Amino acid sequence: MAISLKLNGQTHNVEAEPGTPLLWVIRDELKLTGTKFGCGVASCGACTVHLNGEPVRSCQTYIEDIEDAEITTIEVMDQDKVGAAVQQAWLELDVVQCGYCQSGQIMSAVGLLRENAKPTAEEVDEYMYGNACRCATYQRIRDGVLRASEILEA
Known part of the structure; x- marks a missing residue:
């Protein structure tokens, strides 16, 4: 699925399967590696990013749920x-x-x-x-x- 993301103030168009965690789009597609994979089940916080100004676990935030959201990473x-x-x-x-x-x-x-x-x-x-x-x-x-x-x- 094609999705448009606003990440760190810039718009990015990415292709990802539904159910893909935001973490993997950030790291693998957009090559921003400051956000870390820790546990994959939202228990450790290593993958925390801000979604519309609020901290969320990107390993359990799915790509289809974030279109038009403002995402901010550690970078x-x-x-x-x-x-x-x-x-x-x-x-x-x-x-x-x-x-x-x-x-x-x-x-x-x-x-x-x-x-x-x-x-x-x-x-x-x-x-x-x-x-x-x-x-x-x-x-x-x-x-x-x-x-x-x-x-x-x-």
């Missing part, structure tokens, strides 16, 4: 005020260990901060709960979200 998060603050906080606090899950962590953190600009540590933990980190850097991720909130407040 352009530095151009977003909240995304840039999260990335700055990640660098300041050396959040990343192996880095595999970090694009999904950042996309979720941006979603949280857009929804709640001044979250508590508990609110960060609750919101980020579905994002798995194999290196268990959860404390640093929490601190990074809280630091990004401070950066945005300044």
Whole structure:
């Protein structure tokens, strides 16, 4: 099936079978590899992208359900005020260990901060709960979200 996608501000026409996850269109067809495959069942968050500004798991978001939606990936998060603050906080606090899950962590953190600009540590933990980190850097991720909130407040 032919579908038109608005991804990172640009329109792309792609061919994909119905039932194809957005993740594979992003990675295989459009060659944007910042969005990662983690589990394939929407449990780990590595594949998180924004769909109309909301974080979604792209491994379980099907191509036929997203026509005319605005999709944003990690590749352009530095151009977003909240995304840039999260990335700055990640660098300041050396959040990343192996880095595999970090694009999904950042996309979720941006979603949280857009929804709640001044979250508590508990609110960060609750919101980020579905994002798995194999290196268990959860404390640093929490601190990074809280630091990004401070950066945005300044």
